[in-house]
Amino acid sequence: MQAYRASILHLLDDPTANAEGAVAFHEDGLLLVEDGHVVGCGDYDELAPRLGDTPVEDLSGHLITPGFVDTHIHFPQVDIIAAHGKQLLDWLEQHTFPAEAAFADPKHAADTAAFFIDELLRNGTTTALVFGSVHKVSVDALFAEAYARDMRLIAGKALMDRNAPEGLTDTVESSRADMQALIADWHGKGRLGYAVTPRFAISCSEEQLTMAGEVLTEHPGVWMQTHLSENLHEIKETARLFPDARDYLDVYDRFGLLRERSVFAHCVHLKGEAFQRLAAKGGAVAFCPTSNLFLGSGLFPLEEACSHGVKVGMGTDVGAGTTFSILHTLGEAYKVGQLRGDALDPFQALYLATLGGARALDLDDKIGNLAPGKEADFLVLDLAATPLLARRMAGAKSLENKLFALTVLGDDRMVSRTYLAGVERYRR
Template identity: 85%
Template sequence: MKAYRASILHLLDDPTKTTEGAVAFHKDGLLLVEDGRIVGCGEYEELSPWLGKAELEDLSGHLITPGFVDTHIHFPQVDIIAAHGKQLLDWLEQHTFPAEAAFADPAHAEAAATFFLDELLRNGTTTALVFGSVHKVSVEALFAEALTRDMRLIAGKALMDRNAPEGLTDTVEESRADMLALIEAWHGKGRLGYAVTPRFAISCSDAQLTMAGEVVAQHPDVWMQTHLSENLYEIKETARLFPKAKDYLDVYDGFGLLRPRSVFAHCVHLKGDAFRRMAAKGGAVAFCPTSNLFLGSGLFPLEEACSHGVKVGMGTDVGAGTTFSILHTLGEAYKVGQLRGDALDPFHALYLATLGGARALDLGDKIGNLEPGKEADFVVLDLAATPLLKRRLAAARTLEDKVFALTVLGDDRVVARTYLAGVERWRRG
């Protein structure tokens, strides 16, 4: 058993729905870890009798939180982050598709996978739902690297059989064969999971989406990830390609892709009825504020989605997203809310980045907070990582104010250590 003494903060429930007991904070806390799981979390004074069995590390002055959950990110776009361009569809043609073509090369995919996962851990992300390229080898490289780190990671090869350049499309049967092989080899291996991944409706024929729905039905414990209602022109083009659907969400629903473990990135322009239908069928949204702002897509209506019971997690959406840092992404989410007239509560922000993200991925029983029995994925945050942050937090009078300042001023520099299943996998310096 290992023990860590520090301040500890985690969420036991959605603080916007449970006013009492949702936020658990231990100023002088103790975290006990054994065999990759949390066995105790609470006040140091109360849990100190356990220390006879444990190896204690004193991290006083630091803050321990659950590892961050990224519900939407693109592995093959790491090299085009911060690439200048126009809005979504033009940006895909100009930057994304050329970058993703390189992932047909296994050596390139392997090198990129190492960097990509290092960057996630450096930013305190311990679980991610990831888009691969259309190439099977891209997902194999990512899974292989994640397995060596015992990381909880869900990924899938992108499905595209139309409206993409040569070399980035495949046939329905090729896609089916690749997915079934990846599911057989990797799904459930270690802490890995497979996600059926139609890029978006524009890139998939009816036959491709039908096949995707069949694979999901045959393997009900896999995930499904795609894009939904991100850009106005994209929405218009989708309506043209699927004239029988009542709206964009109905396209996916009609092919059996709206269900628990379905995660829809963006949903910027979704409205009440669509949110209600999504909630009723157990779907979730990945809120990606940095990419929505970077591509000029719009402002996600977080409060409206939550009011209809939709599960929401945070997504960095690298490479249109401009940071791997979930902390920095929360600061941008606050700004989006301000522009909509809905100020994001600091504890709700932390919930979205941890337990809320875990619930969006249907993993709330395994990760997302530091309750006993959960997998020991956690981060150690340095509250004096920068002179400005140190000074600002010293002036904060309440925990709420400290958490807010951390989400606005925090980034990768704040993350001192990252632990996966109780094993330190990254340490600053």
């Protein structure tokens, strides 16, 4: 058994739905881990009698939290983060497609995958839902790196059989074969999962989307990820390509892609009735504030989505997103809320980054908080990582005030250690 003594903060429920019982905070806490799982989490004085001869690592001055969950990120876009451009469709043509073409090379894919996984862990992300490129080798490389670290990661090859440059399109037949092979090789291996990944409706023919729905039906338990209602020009082009569809969400629904374990990135321009349909089918939304701002896409209506029962998690959306840090992303989410007149509560922010993200991925029975029985994916955060942060923490008058400051001032420098299934995989 491993034992860690520090302040501990995690969420047991959505604080907007359960104000009294959602937040679990232990000023002098003890976390007990055994065989990769949490076996105890609570006040030190209460759990200390269970220690026996187990040595305790004293991490006083630090805060233990669950690992962060990133519900939307692009592995092949690492090298174009912070690339100057216009809005979504132009940005794809100018930056994204040329960068993704390089992932036909297995060595480039493997080198980038190693960096990508290391960067996730350095920023405290312990679970991610990831887009690969259209090339099967890109996803093989990513899964291999995650498997080597026993990381919980879900990924899929992008499906694009139209409206993409030469070398970045597949066919219905080739994409089906690639997905079947990837599912056979990786889905359920270690803590890995496969996601059927239509890039977005514009890049997929009706035949391709039909096939994607068939693969989902053939393989219960796999995920589906795509983009939805991100940009006004994208929405208009989707309507032109699918004139019989009721709206953008209906494009996916009619092909069987709106279901449990379906995660839709952005949803900036969805309205109440569409959110209701999304929630009724069990779909989830990845809220990606840094990319929505960077590409000028718009301000996601978080409060409205949640009011309709939609599951929401946080997404960094690298490379249109401008940081791997979920902490920094939460600060940007607060600013989006301010512009909409809906200030994000700091406890809800932490919920979205942990248990909310786990619920969006239908993994809350395994990850998302530090309840006994959960997989021991957790972080050790340094509350004095920078002089400014240390000064701000010293002056914080309440837990809420302290947590809010962490989400506004925090970034990768705060992450002192990252643990996957009880094993330290990163130390600053």
